[in-house]
Amino acid sequence: MKDKKKVILGLLKMRIKSDDEFEKQIMDLAVKKFENIRNDGWGVYYSKGGKRLVAAKKTLEGVYTVREDTEEICDKAFWGCPFLKNVAIPASVKRIGDEAFARCLSLQSVCIPPLVEELGVNPFVELDGKVLNNQSEAFCLEAKMLYNADRTRLISALTDAAMVIVPKTVKTIGSMAFSRRSKLKKVQLPEGLECIERDAFSDCDALEDVTIPASVTTVAPYAFAGCEKLKKVTFLGAVKDLARTAFSDDFELTTINVPGGTEKKFRKQLHLTSESETLVLSI
Known part of the structure; x- marks a missing residue:
């Protein structure tokens, strides 16, 4: 190395x-x-x-x-x-x-x-x-993760671990918090998380699948953009503000699982047509 x-x-x-x-x-x-x-x-x-x-x-x-x-x-x-x-x-x-x-x-x-x-x-x-x-x-550095003082905002993931568990206290994953963490394969997001900001997981080339908790209301532009191996995303709830570019340039993304009855809404938010290679399926 x-x-x-x-x-x-x-x-x-x-x-x-x-x-x-x-x-x-x-x-x-x-x-x-x-x-x-x-x-x-x-x-x-x-x-x-x-x-x-x-x-x-x-x-x-x-x-x-x-x-x-x-x-x-x-x-x-x-x-x-x-x-x-x-x-x-x-x-x-x-x-x-x-x-x-x-x-x-x-x-x-x-x-x-x-x-x-x-x-x-x-x-x-x-x-x-x-x-x-x-x-x-004003900040807390713990286990190679940088937060604000009360650990409700994750500012920077300073680790190359393949698996990361985000603490339950976190409400917001800040812009570029995990950006370019090329070894990250799996991230466990907590119920109670509300916002995934712009470029939060951009260019995480090893990330294969992700589950978005039902508590999340915002997934900002390019939040998961450029994740080369991302194949599957599961939404456990409806997202009020879901940017159409949230998964931009994720060319391997073939399946987006969403709650029953919300397929049409998710397709509209992500600008996915019936001809799209990415399938939006109910769970």
């Missing part, structure tokens, strides 16, 4: 080196909405006054220490920095944005400081639970 990772990182280095112009364009877009953005000399950009860490160059590697008095790690700030190993975040930080550390393949250590009360859409996509240290009372 380590050898495979080295090969991937080597290929990424070659790709990044050859895409200097592309990298520049990405950085330009990332900092466009801020004025007087400043490079700290390490390829990391801060807003005027240094309160916001806006973006980092993909070539950033090794250990990086965020400037003192920084209050926000912005959306996607370190997204796709594959050679970054450790990030020291000062206690002054209060918010960590959407996918801020997503796809940092070599990351070994990062923390949620004590004053952080807001996390954006899963800042830790594809990271392992042992990498993350939570110091904030």
Whole structure:
């Protein structure tokens, strides 16, 4: 596994080196909405006054220490920095944005400081639970799963386990919470769950079947999109808000089981015609 990772990182280095112009364009877009953005000399950009860490160059590697008095790690700030190993975040930080550390393949250590009360859409996509240290009372890190303080919202699944049981306390599975967990084959969702947000299980390539509890009222757009092996979905109840793109690009999905008498409603919600290869069957 380590050898495979080295090969991937080597290929990424070659790709990044050859895409200097592309990298520049990405950085330009990332900092466009801020004025007087400043490079700290390490390829990391801060807003005027240094309160916001806006973006980092993909070539950033090794250990990086965020400037003192920084209050926000912005959306996607370190997204796709594959050679970054450790990030020291000062206690002054209060918010960590959407996918801020997503796809940092070599990351070994990062923390949620004590004053952080807001996390954006899963800042830790594809990271392992042992990498993350939570110091904030606003969140709970338990068994490689990150929740809000009362464990009613699942923010990030930091595990590559093939089987995951979501606790009964969880009412909402947040956006991208399980995204890109390629080894996940089975997930047990609790009765009492109410909402599965956008991209919650997107690109879970090993997921084969899923049962949606009767308590669920919302399945958002792309909630299970791009799940290559997903063949069967079972709904135990009617879903008030079911996005037609909830199972987008699930090309192996052949069967959707629904409560008797609701077949027509589900077909309409998912825009499935009588000619569709996906069958909607009563249970």
